[in-house]
Amino acid sequence: MLPSVFVSRIIPDAGLDRVKAACAADIWPDDMPPAYDVLVQRVRGKDGLLCTLNDRIDAALMDAAGGQLKVISQMAVGYDNIDVNAARERGIQIGNTPGVLTDATADLAFALLLAAARRIVEGVEYIKTGQWKTWLPKVLLGGDLSGATLGIVGLGRIGKAVARRASGFDMRILAHSPRCTPEAAAQVNAELTSLERLLHESDYVTLHVPLNVQTRHLINRETLALMKPSAILVNTTRGPVVDQRALYDALRAGVIAGAALDVTDPEPLPADDPILQLPNVIIVPHIGSASQRTRDRMATMAAENLIAGVNGQPLPNPVWT
Ligand code: DGY
Numbered sequence: 001m002l003p004s005v006f007v008s009r010i011i012p013d014a015g016l017d018r019v020k021a022a023c024a025a026d027i028w029p030d031d032m033p034p035a036y037d038v039l040v041q042r043v044r045g046k047d048g049l050l051c052t053l054n055d056r057i058d059a060a061l062m063d064a065a066g067g068q069l070k071v072i073s074q075m076a077v078g079y080d081n082i083d084v085n086a087a088r089e090r091g092i093q094i095g096n097t098p099g100v101l102t103d104a105t106a107d108l109a110f111a112l113l114l115a116a117a118r119r120i121v122e123g124v125e126y127i128k129t130g131q132w133k134t135w136l137p138k139v140l141l142g143g144d145l146s147g148a149t150l151g152i153v154g155l156g157r158i159g160k161a162v163a164r165r166a167s168g169f170d171m172r173i174l175a176h177s178p179r180c181t182p183e184a185a186a187q188v189n190a191e192l193t194s195l196e197r198l199l200h201e202s203d204y205v206t207l208h209v210p211l212n213v214q215t216r217h218l219i220n221r222e223t224l225a226l227m228k229p230s231a232i233l234v235n236t237t238r239g240p241v242v243d244q245r246a247l248y249d250a251l252r253a254g255v256i257a258g259a260a261l262d263v264t265d266p267e268p269l270p271a272d273d274p275i276l277q278l279p280n281v282i283i284v285p286h287i288g289s290a291s292q293r294t295r296d297r298m299a300t301m302a303a304e305n306l307i308a309g310v311n312g313q314p315l316p317n318p319v320w321t
Contacts, residue, residue, distance in 0.1 A: 003310035005048040008034060008055050011075055015299025019050065022307045040064045047071075048310040050302055053078060054267075059086035071309020075302035076289075077101055078238060079319060080211040094319040095305025099157065100297035101289035106161035108288045109206050109236045112260035113150075116232045117204065118142040121282050143203060143230070143257075146170040151202030153218070154209035154237070155180045155190060162206055163188035174198045199226040204234065211238035219243065224250040232258040236288045239265030248275045262288050 002024040009028055010016065019025050026042060028034050033054040034042060043049050043065040051057060053076045062069060062083075072087060073095045087094050115121060119142045126132055126140065150166045152159045155177035163173050167189045175190040176198045185192045195218075199205060205227065209215045219233065220243040227233070233256060235242055244265045250256050258280040264273075267286060275281055289298060305315045 003047040004045065005050060005306060005310060006039075006042045006046045007050040008039060008042075009052050009075075011050070011302065012296050012299040014296040015050075015075070015301075015303035018300065018303040019306060023048065023310060036061075043069070048073065048306045050075065050306045051081075052076060053081050055081060057082040057087075059083055059090075062086055062090055062092060070312065071095065071306060071315065073302045073306035073309060073315075075298050078210055080238060084319060088320070093309045093315050095302070095309065095315040095317050096319050097298040097301040097305075098317060100301060101294050102157045102161050104291045104294040105158050105236055105288040106165060107291075108262055108284075109158070109162050109208075109234055110165045112234050112236065112262065112282060112284070113204055113206065113232070114145070116234070116258045116260040116282055117145060122279065143232070145204075148172070148203040149174060149201055151176070151198040151205040152190060153177075153195065153198065153205065153207045155185055155188070155192075156208060158236075159206075159208035160184075160188045160190075162208065163190050174202060195223070196226055199223055200228075202231060203228065204232050206234040207237050207241055209237060209241060211240055216240050217243040217246075219247070221246040221249070224255055227256045229254055229257065231256045232260065234260045236262040239263040239267055244275065248278070251275075251278050251280055258282075262286055 005023045005025050007019060007025055007027045036056055039055055040061050043061060045066055047068055048071045050073045057072055069092055071093045072082060074082060075097060077096055077098045079096050082094060084094060119140050123140055146169055149172045152162055152175040155175040166173050173190040174193050175185050176193060176195045180192060182192050218241050224246055247259060251259060260282040262284050263286050264283060301317055305317055308315050
């Protein structure tokens, strides 16, 4: 008998076809994720679960699933939606999809950085609202990247990929990353420093830390106040790393000049959220990994983790080893 699994979203065929071939798969058919109660029901009696960052996977869900649940395979690199300790206590393996989305996410961070620095979205609106009457020497002036200082908070895989891009733009790079060595930072032309100095000296700050108890609201009223009034904040990691109310106030009051966000708190961000009315904010809907190739690779990796897990094998990409 094939192992039974629940797949909480329609993932790209590259992964889904593998899952269907190797498992008896119950696949959630809607774009909207299953409600928590529904997820609990559907996972009951299953050997494996393939989920995404929208699914809350807690101890109660694991208990409801039953003792046969062997693996939780997350189709994302971040897994802050999963109670990792509860899974470990129950002997459930967790897999994620590191590496394959590094470049796509770094590309998006850089796209947001450039768009905010050079006021791309404002420029588009300027044309659409009929304001483009002539070439004006002092209109829509933005900031330069070359010669500017980029502060990278979190110099892991994605932070380093952003640093490599920044080197190509002739930027000075500061990084704050407690677990990184000065040698590893130097390989991507970054100088390690304290968060305070990074915020104080950077023209652009980009966040690449995972969400956990230490990083929740790392960017808050106090840390925003350390940034330059001309600085731009980019966030492509998780919304709650930034205290969004504090960011809104800082953007309105001119404490910093702008922000470009791929992630928000909450997600999805309601269309009437006041932050969307600010002229100095660009927000896109959590599309850091949204390239065809990357999503195919993530789906494949998630499927491989799931299939290994339900068959009692070590996962190719476990969250812990
Ligand atoms: C991740 O993998 O954690 C991203 O946020 C989703 O692309």
